Amino acid sequence: MESIELLINRKKVKVEVDSNTPLLWVLRDHLSLVGTKYGCGIAQCGACTVWIDGEPMRSCVLPVSAVGKSAVTTIEGLNEKAEHPVQVAWDELDVPQCGYCQAGQIMTAAALLKKNPKPSHDDIVAGMSENICRCGTYHRIHNAVKRASEIASASNSSKKK
Amino acid sequence: MKTTRRSFIQKTALLSGVFSLGFDWFDSKANSGIIEQMNPVLDANRFNAFLSIENTGKVILYSPNPEIGQGIKTAFPIVVAEELDVDWKQVEVRQANLDTQLFERQLTGGSGALKHSWERLRKAGATARQMLLQAAAQQWGVDASSCKTSKGFVIGPNKGQKLAYGALVDAASKLAVPTEVTYKSRADYQLIGSFVKGVDNYKVLTGKPQYGLDTQKSGMVVAQIVRPPAFGSTLVSFDAAEVKKMPGIIDVVSFKNKVAVVGKSTWEVMQARKKLVCSYSDTSNLESDSTHQKWFDEGMKTDKAKVERKDGDFHAAIAKAAKVIEATYECPFLSHTPMEPMNFFADVKPGSVLLAGPTQVPQSAQKAVATLLGVPENTVQVELTKMGGGFGRRLNNDYALEAAELSSIIKMPVKVMWTREDDMTGGIYRPAVRYHFKAGLNEKGEMIAYYLRGVGLNAGNSTRQDNFPVGAIDHVLIESFNYNSAITTGPWRAPITNFLASAEQSFLDEVAVAAGKDPIQMRLDWLQKVKTNPVGKITYEPDRFIEVIKQVAEKAKWGKKGANVHQGFSVYFSHLSYVAQVAEAKIVDGEAKVTHVTAVTDCGEVINRSGAENQVIGGIIDGYGHAMFSKLSFDKGVPQQKNFDTYKLIRGNEIPTVEAHFVNNGIAPTGLGEPALPPTGGAVANALFAANKKRLYRQPFAGPDNANL
Ligand code: FES
Numbered sequence: 001m002e003s004i005e006l007l008i009n010r011k012k013v014k015v016e017v018d019s020n021t022p023l024l025w026v027l028r029d030h031l032s033l034v035g036t037k038y039g040c041g042i043a044q045c046g047a048c049t050v051w052i053d054g055e056p057m058r059s060c061v062l063p064v065s066a067v068g069k070s071a072v073t074t075i076e077g078l079n080e081k082a083e084h085p086v087q088v089a090w091d092e093l094d095v096p097q098c099g100y101c102q103a104g105q106i107m108t109a110a111a112l113l114k115k116n117p118k119p120s121h122d123d124i125v126a127g128m129s130e131n132i133c134r135c136g137t138y139h140r141i142h143n144a145v146k147r148a149s150e151i152a153s154a155s156n157s158s159k160k161k
Numbered sequence: 162m163k164t165t166r167r168s169f170i171q172k173t174a175l176l177s178g179v180f181s182l183g184f185d186w187f188d189s190k191a192n193s194g195i196i197e198q199m200n201p202v203l204d205a206n207r208f209n210a211f212l213s214i215e216n217t218g219k220v221i222l223y224s225p226n227p228e229i230g231q232g233i234k235t236a237f238p239i240v241v242a243e244e245l246d247v248d249w250k251q252v253e254v255r256q257a258n259l260d261t262q263l264f265e266r267q268l269t270g271g272s273g274a275l276k277h278s279w280e281r282l283r284k285a286g287a288t289a290r291q292m293l294l295q296a297a298a299q300q301w302g303v304d305a306s307s308c309k310t311s312k313g314f315v316i317g318p319n320k321g322q323k324l325a326y327g328a329l330v331d332a333a334s335k336l337a338v339p340t341e342v343t344y345k346s347r348a349d350y351q352l353i354g355s356f357v358k359g360v361d362n363y364k365v366l367t368g369k370p371q372y373g374l375d376t377q378k379s380g381m382v383v384a385q386i387v388r389p390p391a392f393g394s395t396l397v398s399f400d401a402a403e404v405k406k407m408p409g410i411i412d413v414v415s416f417k418n419k420v421a422v423v424g425k426s427t428w429e430v431m432q433a434r435k436k437l438v439c440s441y442s443d444t445s446n447l448e449s450d451s452t453h454q455k456w457f458d459e460g461m462k463t464d465k466a467k468v469e470r471k472d473g474d475f476h477a478a479i480a481k482a483a484k485v486i487e488a489t490y491e492c493p494f495l496s497h498t499p500m501e502p503m504n505f506f507a508d509v510k511p512g513s514v515l516l517a518g519p520t521q522v523p524q525s526a527q528k529a530v531a532t533l534l535g536v537p538e539n540t541v542q543v544e545l546t547k548m549g550g551g552f553g554r555r556l557n558n559d560y561a562l563e564a565a566e567l568s569s570i571i572k573m574p575v576k577v578m579w580t581r582e583d584d585m586t587g588g589i590y591r592p593a594v595r596y597h598f599k600a601g602l603n604e605k606g607e608m609i610a611y612y613l614r615g616v617g618l619n620a621g622n623s624t625r626q627d628n629f630p631v632g633a634i635d636h637v638l639i640e641s642f643n644y645n646s647a648i649t650t651g652p653w654r655a656p657i658t659n660f661l662a663s664a665e666q667s668f669l670d671e672v673a674v675a676a677g678k679d680p681i682q683m684r685l686d687w688l689q690k691v692k693t694n695p696v697g698k699i700t701y702e703p704d705r706f707i708e709v710i711k712q713v714a715e716k717a718k719w720g721k722k723g724a725n726v727h728q729g730f731s732v733y734f735s736h737l738s739y740v741a742q743v744a745e746a747k748i749v750d751g752e753a754k755v756t757h758v759t760a761v762t763d764c765g766e767v768i769n770r771s772g773a774e775n776q777v778i779g780g781i782i783d784g785y786g787h788a789m790f791s792k793l794s795f796d797k798g799v800p801q802q803k804n805f806d807t808y809k810l811i812r813g814n815e816i817p818t819v820e821a822h823f824v825n826n827g828i829a830p831t832g833l834g835e836p837a838l839p840p841t842g843g844a845v846a847n848a849l850f851a852a853n854k855k856r857l858y859r860q861p862f863a864g865p866d867n868a869n870l
Pocket residue numbers: 037038039040041042043044045046047048049058059060061
């Protein structure tokens with residue numbers, strides 16, 4: 001057991017855990033942040049995707065000790081009011097079926113758009129293909145990423161005015 | 162017992178300022194006075210929805226059916242809100258827990274929910290609307306027929322007469338419940354058939370706890386269970402000394418060939434269970450893939466197969482046929498792999514049991530747990546959680562029973578979680594099946610004789626003997642043979658038809674080629690025959706079949722897409738819905754690849770355009786992905802694929818584009834969670850054949866078994 005300090009969703013937290021514990025289980029079991037999902041535990045499905053300093057990572061295989069001072073962002077920290085362009089687009093296109101994979105999809109999509117604000121269709125398909133959706137919502141996911149990029153660019157240009 | 166409609170409707174003003182209607186119809190037939198007594202079958206199908214309107218105008222609808230991603234929690238309220246004539250923004254939907262007094266048929270399975278509840282839901286909304294309208298008319302002293310409703314208001318004939326439903330709640334709740342209600346006409350629908358977003362979207366998008374695996378209760382411990390790795394083996398002994406020394410471990414207990422590791426946190430339990438030493442009974446004679454092949458071979462030859470249907474004289478007809486076509490098709494076992502693995506919470510205390518978790522059949526969980534523990538059913542409470550998919554897996558309550566049994570042993574509230582490996586190797590699979598088809602054609606190329614034998618492993622009757630093209634063919638013989646395997650199986654999205662349709666629709670394509678006919682025209686000719694002169698009993702409506710076929714031919718531009726687009730056709734009737742598909746393949750880098758699927762579905766009235774598209778497109782991707790890629794194989798009883806690294810699910814870069822069209826003919830709605838899946842495998846195989854002239858007989862199509870075909 002170790003006492004570990006983390007920066008999660010802009011808040012400092014302290015947990016007493018074995019330092020090998022994957023971040024996923026620290027979030028879910030110790031911090032009651034259950035929006036990040038377990039799907040496979042071996043970095044295959046993407047359900048557990050969170051950001052480490054803005055980079056999407058598989059929290060199921062990331063030991064909490066490796067997080068260090070990096071800022072962790074989970075689905076709960078993306079935008080509580082669901083106003084992030086990706087969340088808005090996801091709702092507008094009604095992407096979720098069972099919804100279980102969607103936290104991981106959204107965190108992946110939002111990170112993709114930060115790097116590449118105007119992705120082509122091929123960029124979107126390639127960027128999202130590491131995340132499994134058993135319900136088969138892939139088409140709407142692809143369309144929603146495109147829509148989110150439009151929403152984001154519209155709000156950016158209105159901000160500039 | 163003589164029943165009248167009035168006795169089915171209870172009206173209660175529970176709290177002042179709240180108008181609640183409990184609707185309790187056991188069958189729509191009850192309204193025509195046909196049902197004289199409640200027989201057990203009808204009783205089991207009874208439904209009781211609950212609707213309340215607060216004086217703020219807020220409408221609360223309790224959704225009784227478990228939500229697995231099929232969209233029922235959105236679709237049901239749409240129907241009520243439409244007939245009630247309220248603004249969708251006024252409606253709040255809540256998930257009801259299991260309540261056998263209040264609700265019936267609280268289950269999700271067989272694509273049956275809407276079909277079952279359509280009339281009742283409409284009546285619920287229309288009755289409340291009529292009472293609100295009546296209350297306003299009385300207040301204004303006008304005739305109710307001169308009033309109308311609009312988006313949560315009653316509007317009277319005179320200027321300024323407009324009252325919100327919320328203001329009428331008290332008065333309406335004191336009125337007698339009307340015996341006759343009128344429904345909106347289809348032309349006036351505002352919500353039904355529109356694009357309505359999922360009611361849980363906000364929670365999903367912000368990561369709110371709602372799934373079974375998110376359950377946290379005070380004093381709760383977590384557990385994982387080590388089950389025998391091979392189907393057919395038993396636990397002989399185990400040594401948990403090292404496990405117990407691991408940090409965070411509370412207890413290790415064994416029951417029914419299983420060893421449960423109980424601890425404080427998921428990760429600690431996952432680590433500790435690795436130290437468990439188990440010895441199991443001898444596995445050398447357990448089932449492997451080669452065993453299954455041997456059984457299939459034997460099953461195809463046995464004279465003990467069960468005759469499921471016989472029209473005319475198949476053997477005599479085939480002997481006289483001018484041409485005979487035969488083919489054999491086979492599919493492997495499949496895991497359901499919902500994204501949320503199995504899990505359940507149980508707290509067994511003296512006198513009360515609390516269960517919470519993802520189940521498609523909460524009532525049978527309640528019953529089974531009561532029986533297991535020897536306690537009265539009414540002491541077992543079940544909280545329903547949203548489900549991260551089900552696909553049929555959660556029709557089996559093995560994991561809920563395990564949790565209850567474990568809690569009763571350790572006397573603690575416990576959440577049992579299955580890892581992905583536990584989930585994939587823990588059973589209740591889609592059964593492996595082999596089919597053999599034979600068709601006899603006369604000189605004119607007409608199919609006069611049709612034979613099918615299905616050999617399944619724990620599949621029961623692996624045929625659907627009354628389905629089309631049966632009814633169009635004079636001489637038919639359909640047989641099934643089942644092997645009892647140690648590998649546990651159960652319903653998997655569109656049970657049996659998920660592969661039967663694929664095999665059958667591929668075979669009929671071969672028949673069309675052999676007969677020199679267009680595959681679509683061949684079906685249409687058969688359906689004409691069924692209309693005028695059906696052979697034996699049929700369970701489908703030929704006109705609805707014809708319509709989806711004609712529409713898909715038109716939408717997909719059948720035969721008109723040019724030499725580089727290779728099309729494959731398929732059509733199937735299941736869960737009372739009709740789905741026709743045309744898949745398109747292209748040669749990309751020398752390989753045939755499916756690029757597009759067009760589907761036309763007749764599921765009657767489309768309730769939610771968004772949800773309906775999701776189900777059809779999702780069903781097609783599911784059908785395509787599993788047909789192409791997925792397989793669970795066995796060696797001495799042990800599943801060989803344990804996680805997504807070796808068990809392949811379709812990914813976003815492997816999907817064809819999909820177009821989903823609906824006939825939307827206004828007929829009472831039928832199932833949609835499953836029917837789009839069965840035709841997909843056939844359409845895909847036929848398109849690939851059109852592209853590269855290779856027939857696909859074995860799923861997964863992209864697997865090594867098809868490399869040399
Ligand atoms: S749970 Fe981490 S990738 Fe699947």
